[in-house]
Amino acid sequence: MAHAMTVPESGHAPRPRKAPMPPVLRAFLWAAIGFLLLNTFVIAVDPFRGHPFVTGPSVVFGWVGAAIGWLLGIGLYDAVLLPLMGFPTRWQERQQGWRRYWEFATDHKVIGLQYMMFAVGGFLIAGGIAMLMRYELMTPYLTIFHYPSNYLTAVGIHGTLMMFSFATVFMIGGLGNYFVPLMIGARETVLSKLSGIGVWLVPVGILTVLFSPLLGEWSTGWRGYEPLAGQDANGILFYYLGVLALTMSSLIVALNLVATVMFRRAPGLTWGRLPLFVWGQVTVNLLMLIWFPEIQTTFVMALLDKVVPLNFFTATGSPLTYLMLFWLFGHPEVYIIAVPAFAIWNEIIPVMAQKSLFGRQWAVIGLVFVMMLSGLVWAHHMFTNLRNSEILPFSFFTEMISIPTGFAYMSAIGTLWKSKVRLNTPMLWILMSMFNFLIGGLTGVFLADPIVNLQLHDTFWVVGHFHYTIIGSMVFSGFGAIYYWLPKLSGRTFNETWGKTLAIITFLAFNLTFSQFFLLGLHGMNRWVPAYPAYLQPMNFEVSIFAFILGAAFLGNILYIGYCWRNGAQAGENPWGAKTPEWFTSSPAPRYNFPVQPEIVGSLYLYGEGTKVPVVTTALGELAATSRATQDPQFDWHDYAPDGGGVTS
């Protein structure tokens, strides 16, 4: 299989018989069949007759059947299983047109865009739900949500989709898949078929979580705390299953990207020269490889607790164990979201300033230490229920983690100091991201102090804090990155006036909304409440107004980017004068990224007098151990040239 996927399509034969229906449609059909098969089977063998057609246990198996059917239908069958077993297959990868984004693909750029597309979908859905929540919170009593559990389900879906289908997906599955191979001068990823399948677990996860209310309300929010989860209706099953699908997808991304960075770096791209963005990705990928299996195991246990039922996490078991297991993953998760953003800052700043990156090694050390420390601080989410003797150690590591986090600021500040930076749209988003994350981080110092935490925990202070860290880092940097790479992604560019205006509106709306969360929290507003004491209404009302503006601003940005993608002015090949390898090929890059294997001959972050162009694209023969040539005796680079390969659809 490994060989099959590294050899490019011979491709000269015309596309054989057309597939009978679009893969997505077939996937839906096969998913329905899979669901019916397994669900019916479970009902048939159910010893307690007289149940409805869909029960808790049956829906779990049915869901597994549906997920498998979905993946088989989307391409696992045609493109992976048949060739793997040596059967002829009709499948041929589409090379052009919008349809390839709605099919199984092996091109990491297509897969990256698929991830971005689904992540933005998740963001819009979860964002729409946030608008409903804010509408509800305009009054101290129930309005659009008729029962508190409806509201709590909305909070849970909002949080779960934002975290698992957007925050961990957009930057890593999306930007990571698209840019890591380009930035290390690779022609493709190592596990490209697996990766092409994995992305299709994202819509599975999103739809599962979104439609969880079909099985009943669940009231736990995104953390699924036990033993409450055990009391909830079966909707909570779709929370477990949806998250399983989403984390599985991200796990595949992590595996693929780490392997690609290890084995497919261009000649000359030593670890010491690795682009900052790639370092960010590698560190969080390692975090994902460590902690995602852990949370998946926990969710399987919780699921069994519910459907069997067992008593792992009830009063007769140990509720605190669930909390521990959740946050053991949960804290690294927040750094999985934030670290790529730190990396983006120091990726974009030197380019916009055309000035050498200051303290590059510190920026990298910061990322690596944040990654390592992030596994030692989980119980700071549990100060209100931890043993006294455990409070101080966790507080210690929590406070210490702000040191390596600060290194990202140190490098950025050192680089910008006495520079002449172009204050364009991407740069503006980055500066805003630095401001917002500063507030997120400093409010976190208050939370890290246990005596203060005992007051602020589970209030809107925390909600403000984590929205500042998540939106402040990942969303603002994400917009910065998209504006920065838009010329690469689409070959087109945007209008500075529009870009900046939208950025400023978003920034103001964001800060006006979430800064007041801190005050609400201090004033006694607790979380997970659709109804609250009336004295909190005036501020909540006003916060909601700003939140609606913020929602509109996000939407405006997304629409504007979409507009520029198709209709923007033509961009130059390397409009910002960057030195990283992704800019040393055409925009968008051809199928196998570079017409010839590029070689890296210098630092990617040095600018000014006497520095050279670090990427040369003439090093044909002399390929390093990381390249294809040493593994494939028939290697001929012409096979990989966009026209030489001759693959057309």
Add this chain to the structure above:
Amino acid sequence: MGENVVFAVLWVVFSVLGEIGDRVIIRHNPMYYIVSNQGQLALQAFNFLLVVLTPVFVFVVLFLVFTMVRFTTKRGEMPPANKRFAIDNKAFVLVWVGGSIALNLLFFLHPTTSAMEQMFALDQPAANTHDLVVDVTARQWQWIFSYPQYGLTQTLTPNGQNLLELPVNVPVKFVLRSYDPYHTYDQYADVIHSFWVPAFGIKEDVIPGETRYEYLTPTAITSYAVNPMVRVQCAEVCGPGHPWMESPLAVVSDQQFAQWVKAQKALANG
């Protein structure tokens, strides 16, 4: 050189202004309303962090603004390329790394450890004198208060709401449990709640199957009618009744408390 000086001066000026702002905030109590010794500890810690972090905040924000004003090219212009750039500056790195380590060690010693030591000391035998013990039972979705020293099993307001009443300046020991005394076949089928009185500045989770203690002393006569932060509020999501899992609270004088106990007894004995 010039920029360094300008920046340093501005940093000092804005930090001083920030500190003045902090004084104003502290005067008005950033935690709005705090009436317990425990809450006082939290408030002091909060204020300390606020004061020390202000120059840090000012440094970074000033830097970002400074960058936008002083370190930018004109629109559409490329940055000049004919320069050599520092990629290292030992002094700056030393001050930054050393400074952030020092700051965080400081925070760990004070207020983190110092305040926690004071809090932990409250359950040491010397302080834990059992002046008043209140058993707090959390069930979905209700707080039940009983006073074993006075033989009161469930204290209520005249219209039947659960009521927590405490004498001022008397150390209280709360015994926190989550179970359902009315659930006839499975008393332990309950979930995690969190016992929070915003005005006391502390919350402790109440966990099924475990017993937790919380010690504090209310420091002012007050009630829910005086300030709505004087209420018992569940702070951990516990199902659909969570938003309404709250109880009024009154802190009263010793005499009023004695009278109230009598009245509650009379009520209980019917």
